[in-house]
Each structure stands twice: as structure tokens, then as C-alpha cells.
Amino acid sequence: MLSFDKLIKAKTLLGLSDKATLSEIKTRYKSMMQQWHPDKHLEDPDTAHAMSTQINEAYAIILEYCSSYEYNFEEEFLQTKTLTPQEWWTKKFGGR
16 A cells, blocks of 8 residues: 655655656656666666666556546546637636
8 A cells, every 4th residue: 555655755756746647757757767777877886776776666656656546537527628718718608
């Protein structure tokens, strides 16, 4: 089970904003793994390996959290979230 502390540490380590999309999470993970790959730190591979391990663990925690998220597919909710700007305006203020 995930704890609040683990999630916050993982979010902080990956440098995620308070509202991140799954695409942003994956991009940030790949970027950090490229940055900390042991082959890029030949002078200190142990530190790079430790950091890579931490990044992988943080990513796994974030993905576990995301996989348990419940998406809302109620028709009323979807209708309000998929309105075009014109439809939103008409619904909010009425049409002439």
C-alpha cells in the first residue's frame, strides 16, 4: 500500500508538478534516466547507479498510484468536459 510520504518523495525526486499528466511523468522519468545513466558517469558509477535505482523506485511508486486512479465516465461529467468553447458559452449564458 502506498503512503503519503512515499508519494511525495517520489514526486519530488522526479521533479513533478502538482498536476502532471501520465505523458509528463514518463517524459520526466526518461529524461532523468538518461541524465543519471551509469555510462554517462564513468568517474562515479556507484553514485549514478544509486541514483538510477532511486529514480526507478520513484517511477514505480508513481505508476502504482496512477494505476489505482479511478476515471469518471459518467455521461453528465463527460458531456461537461468535452464541450467546445462555443457549446460551453451557450450552455452557460444561453443562445440568442
